[in-house]
Amino acid sequence: MSAAGCHQRSPPLGKMEFRDVSGYVRRLNESSTAEAAVIRKQIAAGSTDLAIERAAAQREGIPVFPAQLARPNVPVSTNAAQVYQKLAQRLTSRPIKREAGYLSWPLTAANVYTPKEIEIARRQLADNRDCYNLIDQATDRVVCDFGRNWNQGPAVLFPEYSRMREAARLLRSESFLLAREGSYAKAVSELARGFRLAEHAASDPILIAYLVGIAIDAITLAGMEDILIIAGPNAEVANLVRRTIETHKPHFSLKKALFGEVACFQAVSMDMLRRGRKVQDFESLAAADPFAAAPQTSREFTAAEKRFLADWIDASQARILRDMPRLIKAADEPLQVSGPVFKQVADNTPPSNNPVSILHDLLVPVFSNARSARSRAEAQALAVQAGAAVMAYRAHHGSYPTRLEQAIPQLSPDPFTGKPLKYRREPEGFVVYSPGAEGTYDGGKPGLKRASREVCFRYPPPKPTRPNPPVTATVPRTIRSPVGTNSNEYAAPNR
DSSP states (O other): OOOOOTTSOOOOOOOOOGGGHHHHHHHHHHOOSHHHHHHHHHHHTHHHHHHHHHHHHHHTTOOOSGGGGOOOOOOGGGBSHHHHHHHHHHHHHSOOOOOSSSOOSSOOTTBOOOHHHHHHHHHHHHHTHHHHHHHHHHHTOSBOOOOOOGGGGGGOOBHHHHHHHHHHHHHHHHHHHHHHTTOHHHHHHHHTHHHHHHHHHTTSSSHHHHHHHHHHHHHHHHHHHHHHHHHOSOHHHHHHHHHHHHHHOOOOOHHHHHHHIIIIIIHHHHHHHHTOOBGGGGHHHHHHOTTSOOOOOOOBOOHHHHHHHHHHHHHHHHHHHHHHHHHHHHHTSOHHHHHHHHHHHHHSOOOTTOGGGHHHHHHHHHHHHHHHHHHHHHHHHHHHHHHHHHHHHHHHHSSOOSSHHHHOSOOOOOTTTSSOOEEEEOSSSEEEEOOTTTTOOOOOOTTOOOOTTOOEEEESOOOOBOOOOOOOOOOOOOBOOOTTOOTTTTTOOOO
């Protein structure tokens, strides 16, 4: 590619659109701007840079090909995956019916139910005891390996994930009913299976598994809050909840998830694009790309366009792969360490009309949001543990402590601030909270429900209300993991 002479006025470079690659290549070759020169150089060096970045990643122990994600075979007798597959088949073939009215899953302390609805719920759970038996079998096993064929890349399906989330809701509903009956110890022990569920969901080395695990963890933590609320200031129950969270809450590794993003989805997705022959073959990337127009035709690319696209794909993959070792190294570090690294990588982005930055622009914010999701999960677990300790203190002393340290002298620091969680006594109770990623959350006000991104435990909670009518249609969802997956989709707590 050669630039036009400086005496000629350069045409506007614009942004690359897959329906007009020839026009973009023409403008790129004719442009004499410094920006165009940089883009030409990056694309021309794409294959060389990709080989260099792959070798550098492998030296850091980062897998760059799907086969490197393979795990040793797990005996069927000890593998929870086959049990989850049976559970998914059962829930798909015979979904749990939703009765008319306001009953929906999970049952929560935030809602008011009529005696008839509670009786219906008990009957439904009893009628689906086989599902609970499968959940018990799966969560009694330590190892979970679904044996995915990672060579399929974005075509890999995860039919178990939505059903595993449904299983977590069933556990929360069962524990809610047990707590209402006063069977607090059994409610806590059954609900604790949700932590193993979360750990199993996150066992796949891929970002979507990590996010589903965090979502299931959030459902389980919310169930522990329900038990505390139903029991009130009861030292025995509060201490049991606190110890259970401390002992069983899983650790989520973003580092492992990013390994899969490099070796599976980035590598295989790019190979799929390399084999693309028509505009429509790039539709998924164009749809996720904030500055690419949707393809208007399925015409086949010309030979010249294919050569340019091959170099562009190499350069784009090399661009994101260059940053991955830094992100992976920082991924599981405390937020005070990882935050600046992720921000620096996100800020070190070429201008938005540089096509080499498309993949980088799509993925780095997703990875950063995933890191924040884990911090929220860790902070909420600490808030519930601290809240339980305060309620136990109230049961012993007849009043709430003036300082959090009186109830729980040693508690891990807030992952967002590196400092102790905030604590405030209120007219009728207390609140424990984290200022959050922005450092602006103040714990809210009594009587107001917290938003999904806010971290706190308040007692007494807002007054329960009638739930919204449930959606009657049950539509099984098979989860895929497209390029640019929204990291918030599966991390929502579902309280």
